[in-house]
Amino acid sequence: MADKSFNAFAMAQQQFDAVAEQLGLDDGTRNLLRNPDREFHFNIPVKMDDGTTEVFRGFRVQHNDARGPNKGGIRFHPQETVDTVRALATWMTWKCAVVDIPLGGGKGGVICDPHNLSMREQEQICRGWVRQVGKAVGPIQDVPAPDVMTNGQHMLWMMDEYEKINGGHFPGMITGKPLGMGGSEGRTEATGYGVIYTLREALKRSDVDIAKTTAAFQGFGNVAQFAIELYAQLGGTTICVSSWDQGDQTSYTFKRNSGVDLKELQNMTDRFGGIDKEKAVAAGYEVLPGEDWIKQDVDILMPCALENQVNAETVQDISDQVKFLAEGANGPTTPEADAALQEKGVFTIPDFLCNAGGVTCSYFEQVQCNMNFFWEKEEVLEKLDNIMTRAFHAVADLAETQDVYMRDAAYMIAIQRVAEACRLRGWV
Ligand code: NAD
Numbered sequence: 001m002a003d004k005s006f007n008a009f010a011m012a013q014q015q016f017d018a019v020a021e022q023l024g025l026d027d028g029t030r031n032l033l034r035n036p037d038r039e040f041h042f043n044i045p046v047k048m049d050d051g052t053t054e055v056f057r058g059f060r061v062q063h064n065d066a067r068g069p070n071k072g073g074i075r076f077h078p079q080e081t082v083d084t085v086r087a088l089a090t091w092m093t094w095k096c097a098v099v100d101i102p103l104g105g106g107k108g109g110v111i112c113d114p115h116n117l118s119m120r121e122q123e124q125i126c127r128g129w130v131r132q133v134g135k136a137v138g139p140i141q142d143v144p145a146p147d148v149m150t151n152g153q154h155m156l157w158m159m160d161e162y163e164k165i166n167g168g169h170f171p172g173m174i175t176g177k178p179l180g181m182g183g184s185e186g187r188t189e190a191t192g193y194g195v196i197y198t199l200r201e202a203l204k205r206s207d208v209d210i211a212k213t214t215a216a217f218q219g220f221g222n223v224a225q226f227a228i229e230l231y232a233q234l235g236g237t238t239i240c241v242s243s244w245d246q247g248d249q250t251s252y253t254f255k256r257n258s259g260v261d262l263k264e265l266q267n268m269t270d271r272f273g274g275i276d277k278e279k280a281v282a283a284g285y286e287v288l289p290g291e292d293w294i295k296q297d298v299d300i301l302m303p304c305a306l307e308n309q310v311n312a313e314t315v316q317d318i319s320d321q322v323k324f325l326a327e328g329a330n331g332p333t334t335p336e337a338d339a340a341l342q343e344k345g346v347f348t349i350p351d352f353l354c355n356a357g358g359v360t361c362s363y364f365e366q367v368q369c370n371m372n373f374f375w376e377k378e379e380v381l382e383k384l385d386n387i388m389t390r391a392f393h394a395v396a397d398l399a400e401t402q403d404v405y406m407r408d409a410a411y412m413i414a415i416q417r418v419a420e421a422c423r424l425r426g427w428v
Contacts, residue, residue, distance in 0.1 A: 006307070006308040006311075006334070007083050008083060008084050008086075008088070008307050008308070008331050009083040009084070009086040010083070011087065011307075011308075011331060011335065012087040012090045012091060012331070013034050013090075014335055015407070016415070017034065018335075019408055019411040019412055019415055020034075022404075023419075025415070028428045029419045032064075033064060033419065033422075036063040036064075036086055036090065037063060037064055038136070039061045039062070039082070040058075040059065040060040040061075040133045040136060041057070041082065042057075042058050042132040043055050043056070044058045044124075044125055044128035044129055045128065046121055046125055048121055056110050056112050057110070058110045058125075058129050059082050060085075060106065060108040060133045060136065060142070060144075061088075061108070062089065062106045063092065063104065063105035063106060064093045065105075066104060066422045067421045068102035068103040069103060069104060069139070069140055070092075070103070070105060070106030070141070070142035070143070071096060071105065071143050071145070071359060071362065071363075072105060072107040072144065072145065072147075073107060073144065073147025073148075073150070073176075074108035074109060074145070074147055074150050074154070074158075075088075075107075075108070075109040075110075075147040075149065076109070076110050076113075077111070077113070077148055077149060078112065078113040079111075080112075084109070087331060088147075088330055089106050090105060091105070091351065092104075092105030092107055092359065093414075093418055094352045094410070094414035095356045096359060096363075097413070097415075098353050098391055098410050098413055099356045099359075099360055099387055099391040100387075100391065100417070101360060101387070102363075103143075103359070106143075107147075108129070108144055110125055110129060114149050114272075115246055122154065123157050126154050126158045127161040129158065130158045130162050134161070137162075138170065138173050139170055139172035139173045139366070139370075143174060143362070143366065144173075144175075145174065145359070151176070152176055152177055152183060155174045155176045155177050156177055156181055159171065159174045162174070171369040172366045172369040172370055175362035177365070182365070183365060184361055184364050184380055185377035186364075186377050186380035186384065187358075187361045187362065187365060188226070189229075189230075190226075190357040190384055191222065191223045191328065191355050191358035191361075192222065192226025192228070193227070193381065193384065194357015194358065194388045195302065195326050195328045195349075195354050195355060196227050196230040196231050196234065197230075197384070197385050197392070198326065198353060198354050198389075199302075199349060200234060202324060202326070202392070203324070206323070206324075206347065208299070208323075209235075210231075210235055211234065211236065213236050213237070213299040213300055214236070214237045214238075214298040214299050215231060215238050215239065215299065215300040215302055216239055216240045216293045216296040217240070217241040217293065217303075217304055217328075218241075218242045218293045218303045218306075218309055219241070219242065219243065219306075219328070220241045220242070220265065220273045221273030223328040223355065224302070224304035224328060225262065227302060227328055228241070232259075236300075238259055238262075239255060239256070239257060239259065239296055239298055240253050240255035240256070240292075240293055240296055241253070241254055241260060241265065241275070241293070242254070243269070243273055243275045243305075244272075244274055245277065246272065246274050251290025251291075252275070252288065252290050253288040253289065253293045254275055254280050254287060255285060255286040255288055255296070256284060256285050256286065260285070264283055265280070268283070291317075294310065294314050294317050295318075296319065297319045298322060299323055299324060300325075301324070301325050301326075302325075303325075303332035306332065307329065307332060308331065308332070309332045310325070310332055310333040310334070311333075311334045311336065311337050312337060312340070314337070316340070320344070323346060324348075324349070325341060325347070325348045325349065326354050327349060327350060327351035327354045327355065328354060328355050329351065329355070330352075338405065338407060342405055350406055352410060353392065353406075353410045364384070394413060396409070398412060398413060
């Protein structure tokens with residue numbers, strides 16, 4: 001399904017170039033913003049449980065910090081590449097800018113597969129990552145967070161290593177920490193809920209009753225599960241979800257026309273978001289090929305797994321019934337597919353706006369750590385909803401008044417904010 005020649009960074013640059021041209025951005029600013037400011041590539045040697053030494057490759061990419069410290073997750077993935085990290089770092093800059101929080105863009109990664117690593121080995125990778133790049137990250141420089149296949153435990157090991165090296169307590173050096181250890185209420189829910197806050201507003205603007213809508217999801221991890229939860233609370237029906245099967249090394253779509261039962265599916269899902277096929281069949285789910293999630297007759301598609309899933313080829317499979325695309329994942333849609341979506345009249349909520357709830361709550365976590373005073377969950381979610389709703393309408397208003405595609409409108413706002421920060425600092 002995914003095109004092997006796909007390069008997420010080339011796509012991020014292509015999207016940037018198109019909007020920079022529309023905005024008439026000067027060459028100096030374009031050259032500054034189309035490439036990351038700094039990159040770190042390094043080895044992480046780990047003594048494995050069997051006594052051998054394995055060397056993992058780690059990355060940190062800092063795209064731009066004109067608006068504040070770099071911010072972005074660390075991914076553990078066997079197919080991680082520096083170009084994916086570059087793309088994600090770039091999108092983080094636009095994400096923080098579009099929701100107007102005072103942070104820049106960064107991203108990290110390690111080429112590894114946590115499915116095949118013990119907890120001790122994963123801890124050594126986390127500590128090794130900090131030992132290699134610890135001088136360039138920190139509360140006022142660059143603040144990492146969890147991403148695909150990393151979680152609060154990984155963040156805490158990283159914070160602990162950083163604090164050992166620097167001799168003090170620095171809870172603001174990383175976000176996504178467990179509750180009670182500097183974590184924020186609402187962080188686990190934030191990205192998935194944020195997806196639905198923006199979807200709710202998009203439906204309102206189009207006069208569509210959310211309670212009468214159906215949706216198909218790709219992915220059943222952190223983002224998808226909480227998006228499904230809030231979408232169901234607002235009355236929406238999720239017809240299917242797809243997930244990766246580690247044993248078969250392929251993906252499947254799990255479908256039930258009457259709607260999936262979130263709790264039931266969660267009870268048959270591993271900690272990496274993989275759904276157990278046999279249990280799903282026993283519970284009455286149809287098990288279809290992984291790519292079938294995109295072919296369903298639903299009102300809303302929510303890609304919440306990987307990059308490059310809605311592309312020139314798969315966009316042809318989208319049913320005429322689909323009117324909304326809410327991008328929980330980063331980079332799920334290629335520029336070729338964007339053109340086809342516009343033609344079909346699909347309302348797209350672009351990734352770096354739609355999934356900005358996570359980084360917004362990470363920002364709240366930093367603020368709370370700085371004050372050493374923590375808010376109730378309701379307060380966190382209310383603040384999150386306000387920021388997401390405001391950012392969504394600013395983008396939708398611009399798209400409407402300038403008659404531009406939602407992704408272009410989001411880019412226009414974000415790029416202009418970052419370019420202005422660079423100009424005010426005297427960089428360009
Ligand atoms: P996760 O690791 O918790 O879940 C990923 C899910 O995708 C799993 O259910 C997995 O089985 C599924 N998956 C993997 N390959 C698949 C395939 N080929 N077909 C179908 N399903 C597949 O990850 P997550 O945190 O939910 O993140 C998902 C996406 O959202 C990523 O693009 C991530 O960068 C983005 N994102 C996450 C956050 C966050 O706070 N977690 C914030 C912003 C963006």
